[in-house]
Amino acid sequence: MDVTQMPWSAIGRVQTELGSRCTGFLISPVLVETAGHCLWLSQTKRFIRPSSVHFLLGYSGNHFVAHARVIRTILPPDYATDKEAATAGLDHATLVLDHPIAKPENVFHVTASTADIAPGTSVLLGGYEQNQPDIITADLNCHITGLSDDQNGHPLFTHDCAGTHGSSGAPVLTKTAQGWQVLGVQVQANTAGNGGRAVPLLNTAVP
Structure with missing residues (x-):
C-alpha cells in the first residue's frame, strides 16, 4: 500500500515502549483513534502511561512519514478489559499527540451516522x-x-x-x-x- 496516498497516509502504528503495537489512524492532525485494549497492561492491571506511547504515521519497513509522542489518552470511563462481554462496544481510545503530524485534508473526518x-x-x-x-x-x-x-x-x-x-x-x-x-x-x-x-x-x- 502506498503510505503517501489516502486512505493509507492517515494510518500508522501505535507502539509502546514496552514493545506492544497496534494500528491507529488520524481523525485530526493531532488526534489518533485506536482500540482501547491496545493500551492495557495485563501484568500491572492498568492502562499504560501516555508518555510511553508513540504514533508512527505511514510506518513501512522501519521507515515512517512522521512520529509523535502521546501526551494524553482518552478512554470511555466505563470501559473495562476484564468485562469484555459488557463493555466491548466501548473498546476504543483517542490519543492526543504532542504536535500536529498531518494536514487536515490528510486525516479521516468523523462524519458517519x-x-x-x-x-x-x-x-x-x-x-x-x-x-x-x-x-x-x-x-x-x-x-x-x-x-x-x-x-x-x-x-x-x-x-x-x-x-x-x-x-x-x-x-x-x-x-x-x-x-x-x-x-x-x-x-x-x-x-x-x-x-x-x-x-x-x-x-x-x-x-
Missing part, C-alpha cells in the same frame, strides 16, 4: 497484521455483515474482512462520493476464518 452502518455495506480494513507487522496490509473487498450490542447495550458491528491480531485499532472504511469515510474501529479479529468486530465511530452531531 448510524444510517451509514448497515449490513451489506462495502468496506475495507487496512492495518498492521501480526504476520506482517512492518507494512500495511488490507482486505479491499469486504462487507458489514451484522449489527449487535454488548451486554450493556453499547453498539458493535461485524464484518467479513480478513484481519489478524495487530489489526486492532485499524479503521473500517467505505468510499463515498465525498471520499473515504471511517465507519468504525477494529477491536477483534475472528480466530478462525475471516471477519471480526468493530466499534462504530459516529459523528454525534449527525441525527
